[in-house]
Amino acid sequence: MQNVVIKTDKLTKKFGDFTATDAITFEVYEGEIFGFLGANGAGKTTAMRMLCGLSTPTSGEATIAGFDIYKDTEKIKANIGYMSQKFSLYEDLTVIENIRFFGGVYGLSDQEIKEKSDHLIDLLGLKEESKKLVGSLPLGWKQKLAFSVAIIHDPKIVFLDEPTGGVDPVTRRQFWDLIYEASNRGITIFVTTHYMDEAEYCNRISMMVDGEMKALDTPTNLKKTYNAASMDEVFFELARGAKRQAD
């Protein structure tokens, strides 16, 4: 049996009358790539923000890396990485300055920061650009850098909120190489995406519809269950019942 790193029980978030996330219950195992799918407005980002300790749930329970989502938010934060939908490195700092800053605030030693930044710049092929402002880099490079910074402290889990939105197919492929590399190092990946080819790369997939979790299984089993040829069809089959208007 694999170790459970994320465990939720009827996790719910309401904004007034609106239930953004409705009693979702699931488990994520250590080292897996967990795909978190759903139409726009299905409640994915809300759920993810709760798991990261950015948003307090209305009701329900959850533990992240063994820490309680209500009481231990600060301990959770030391054990996770997060990459939001919005690009969120400092555009007015250089590549190397961003790496150093986030390494520093995660408590890495000077020696570790130096090793990490050398390694990252090498890995991402940013040697020429390391002293350039991040704002001047193309989007695909920024996203790869943001991912690398999000896992600079070797967290147990990394949460990726639509990390490849607006990125070309080649860069997306390279981005997934980075994800696999992180996964091989034992980091659990929790990723939302709208690209069904990316969904196929995941070990297991969950499907959110109108704030509820409608399905959770491996891509192969899902296709079998819904008698579909591709993940696209599975998505349409499930999302068709959605009452909420996509934005």
Added chain:
Amino acid sequence: MRTLLFLLRKEFKQIFRNKSLLPMIFAMPMIQLLVMPLAADYEIKNINISIVDHDRSPYSQQLISKITASGYFVLADFGDSFDAAFQQIEEEKSDLILEIPEGFERNLVRENREKLFIAVNAINGTKASLGGAYLNQIIQNYNAEVRLDWIDPYRYNPIPQIEVASSNWFNPFMNYRFFMVPGILVFLVTMVGAYMSALNIVKEKEIGTIEQINVTPIKKYQFILGKLIPFWIIGIIIFSIGLFFVARIVYGIVPMGSIFLLYGFLAIYLVALLGVGLLISTYSDTQQQAMSVAFFIMMIFLLMSGLFTPIESMPGWAKVIAYSNPVSYFIEVMRMVVLKGSGFQDISKYFLIMIGFAAFFNTWAILKYRKTS
């Protein structure tokens, strides 16, 4: 502690890399300090006066030349019709009318008394009341001279008079700039400090980097200190440039009191002020909102601080606002220490009040700022 160093390093890099912000921070206050005191001068000069002289006697001539020689008045019109003079006031060419009646000299000599008529255009209240007062004083002096000329002091029992001799302390030449420059310097430090700190934090909200900060183990106090310390230092630098370069070299103002006392007060004042900026930022989601709120608060801070108008002459409700305004206290302390040379005992009360402000605004802001929504 180490985290704080990383935060500070990042802030300073960002501030010094911002090529449009940096000149605003340092050059703008200096230019304002050079320009504003020259214009913010309450001494009224060049009051336009229309004189209606029905007498046309040597005595009336003497009075008129005394008025025009005083330096405060410009003779806008001279004639013998009050209506014509009033026309001048209506056309905004004149601020005051002095009417000298017919038989002015005769009555003055024979009957030892005469009445003059002054009409004041009170649309500009300050100009009107000061102009009227200046004119009254000139006429009184003239009156005294005339009496000396004509009245034999031994024959008449002179009316006992109390003569008041006044001397101006702390600013003997009544130089308005001595009064305004320290106050304006306080205000410039205030503006830059509050705006910069409010906008900086909201900018992180706007571009989304604050999310990234909030998922790190950075402590709330570390983040806030990381934001406040850079602007605290910048505030002190602006104040120093203003005090040592502009005030001393351009206006020749050398503080009478202790420089250390001024800096001690400044240090606490900046903590209070940056707390206000922080508070604005926690209530705003965009830089535009923060700017509007900061502008509103700064206007009240400026106009109700005793910088331009004395707090003592405000109505009761306005005094309450003025005394709830940290800027008032710093302006008061600046004027006391710079002009009067007040020591710590004289301003210890203000120190306590300012520490109160600093604790109040910062506690409120820290309670309001949350890493988790």
